[in-house]
Amino acid sequence: MKTLKTLFLLLISTVAIGQTRDDLTAKHILDSSIIFSGGEERISKIESSSINYLLIQPDESTAIITEKRKIGQKYVQSILSMKHVPQTTFFDGTMVTRVDGSSITQIKDLDVMEEVKLRTYNQIQYGYKALNYELTRLPDKKFNNFDCYVVSAKADNGYTTMNFFDKTNFRLLMVVYPNGNKSLMIDYMFKDSILFNSHIVNTFADSDEKQVLRLQHADLNVDISDLWFNCPYKDKVYTPPHIKSGEFESTNGDKTVFTRTEKSQDYKDDQGKLIMRRFLKWTNNDTYGLIDEKAIKNNDSSPESLILVRIISWDDKEYVCHWIAGKYTDTQDYKIKE
Numbered sequence: 486m487k488t489l490k491t492l493f494l495l496l497i498s499t500v501a502i503g504q505t506r507d508d509l510t511a512k513h514i515l516d517s518s519i520i521f522s523g524g525e526e527r528i529s530k531i532e533s534s535s536i537n538y539l540l541i542q543p544d545e546s547t548a549i550i551t552e553k554r555k556i557g558q559k560y561v562q563s564i565l566s567m568k569h570v571p572q573t574t575f576f577d578g579t580m581v582t583r584v585d586g587s588s589i590t591q592i593k594d595l596d597v598m599e600e601v602k603l604r605t606y607n608q609i610q611y612g613y614k615a616l617n618y619e620l621t622r623l624p625d626k627k628f629n630n631f632d633c634y635v636v637s638a639k640a641d642n643g644y645t646t647m648n649f650f651d652k653t654n655f656r657l658l659m660v661v662y663p664n665g666n667k668s669l670m671i672d673y674m675f676k677d678s679i680l681f682n683s684h685i686v687n688t689f690a691d692s693d694e695k696q697v698l699r700l701q702h703a704d705l706n707v708d709i710s711d712l713w714f715n716c717p718y719k720d721k722v723y724t725p726p727h728i729k730s731g732e733f734e735s736t737n738g739d740k741t742v743f744t745r746t747e748k749s750q751d752y753k754d755d756q757g758k759l760i761m762r763r764f765l766k767w768t769n770n771d772t773y774g775l776i777d778e779k780a781i782k783n784n785d786s787s788p789e790s791l792i793l794v795r796i797i798s799w800d801d802k803e804y805v806c807h808w809i810a811g812k813y814t815d816t817q818d819y820k821i822k823e
Contacts, residue, residue, distance in 0.1 A: 506652070511620035511636045517655040518610045523679035528611050531556055531679070533709050536607075537701040537814055538685075540564065543694035549814040550698065551807050552604070557615055559714040560605045563797055563807040565814075567788075571772055571795050575716040576601045582716040587770055589718050596663050599644035607681065610648075610657055613638045623647070631658060656680075665690025676703045701814070708737075710818055712798045712805050722770045728799045732822040736803065738815075742822060750775060763792070771796045789813060 519525050538550040548566035560576040570586040581592035581601050592598060606612035613620065623635040626649060633649040647661040660668045672684035683700040735741040743752045745765065752761040763775040772795045780790040788811030796806045803820040 509622070509634070511622040514622065514634045514636050514650055514655060515610055515613060515620055515638075518650050518657050519608070519614065521655045521680065522608050522610065522657075523675070525611070525614075527677070527679055528608060531607060531705050533705070533707055534607055535704045535707050535709065535816070536681070537703075538698040539701055539812075540566075541697040541699070542569070543696065549701075549807075549809045551814065551816055553709050553713050553816075554605055554607065555709060555714070556607070557605050557612075559711075560601060561713050561797070562604070563795065563816075565793060565795055565807050565809050567791075567793060567809070571769070573716075573795075573797055574601065575714055575798075576605065577714045577716075582718075584716065584718065584722060584771075587722045589716075589720065589722060595642050596644050599640050599642060600662065607679075609646075609660060616640065625652075633658060674700065677705055679705075710803075710805060712800060712803065712818075715798055717798045717800070724771050724796055725799065727801070727821065728796060728804050733804075733819040734822045736818045736820050738817065741817075768793075769795075787811065 516525075519528065522528065533556060534552075534554045536552045536554075538552075540548040540550050542548065546566065546568045548564050548569060551563045551565075553561050559578050560574075562574045564572045572586070573584045575582045575584075581598055583590045583592060592601075602616065603609055603612045606615065612618075618638040618640055621637045621639070623637055626633045626635050631649075632652045634652060634655075636648045636650065637645055638648060639645040645663055648657060649659040649661075650656065651658050656670070656673070658670055662668075667688045669686040669688070670682045670684075671686055672682070673680050674683045675681070681700060681703050685698040687696040687698070688694075689696075730745050730747065732744045733742070741752065742754075743750045747765070749765050750763045751759055752763075754760050762778040764778065764781070765773055765775055767773040772793065775792040775794060776790060777785075779785075790810075792808055792810040794806050794808045796804055797816075798805050803818065805816065805818050807816050808814065
């Protein structure tokens with residue numbers, strides 16, 4: 486990582502040739518930050534991403550955040566926890582819908598809409614550029630450990646953020662949102678030579694509490710079904726009968742075939758022979774728990790023995806879901822087996 490960092494520092498040093506730091510424009514600062522983050526050419530080649538974070542809440546409880554993007558077009562975020570009510574935010578390109586437990590909300594607030602549009606980009610700096618935000622350089626700000634350039638970014642609808650860039654390498658260190666909430670980018674890593682923030686601290690304008698995100702993994706240019714971005718509900722959260730029970734087959738990852746009943750999921754091999762049984766209990770209208778028959782027999786009470794599954798979206802022929810088991814998590818696509 487240090488070698489890459491040195492290379493990018495050399496690259497960005499060419500951006501401001503012939504200019505003093507006081508003469509740098511907001512555009513130069515943003516462009517330099519994009520270069521440090523991997524460069525516009527590399528970043529522009531990302532068409533989709535699937536990213537997981539471990540979320541540590543102020544009370545030290547944890548959740549898993551899964552985000553999927555079709556860059557610049559669509560976005561979905563699923564937050565799943567053994568302790569807290571699950572939440573999913575859908576953006577299908579035109580509408581933002583939030584499913585919070587059994588509550589469904591169509592988001593019409595312009596600031597929230599704009600923030601979700603920005604989330605369709607992995608790097609917010611690149612989002613500003615792609616969405617033609619108006620950039621203004623503000624007075625520099627010096628903190629205990631950092632000396633920063635400050636740039637405001639304003640959308641056509643007036644949504645405005647303040648962005649703090651490290652003067653030593655132009656890395657984006659903090660974003661202040663219109664509501665006063667802040668995201669502090671503590672650490673980072675490179676995936677395919679593109680920067681992703683690996684340790685983020687979120688603070689809130691009306692509270693002293695902090696929320697911590699730690700990157701688990703990032704997959705780029707993956708095939709993501711449009712089903713992920715479409716909220717299946719209009720007025721209530723439910724799982725339809727053809728998804729609640731039946732025979733299903735995975736359409737991504739390792740081939741898995743199972744039959745789901747009211748009380749279990751029975752997994753079969755290619756010859757239709759039962760190889761594993763997991764007992765099932767619905768905990769919400771779209772969420773259920775699974776536990777292996779073996780775990781019960783062996784009196785296994787480890788966090789990994791219990792799997793929590795949330796069905797995110799579905800149609801007549803398939804569904805997609807997000808699951809967690811202790812520190813493990815993944816998403817899965819399934820079709821109804823014919």
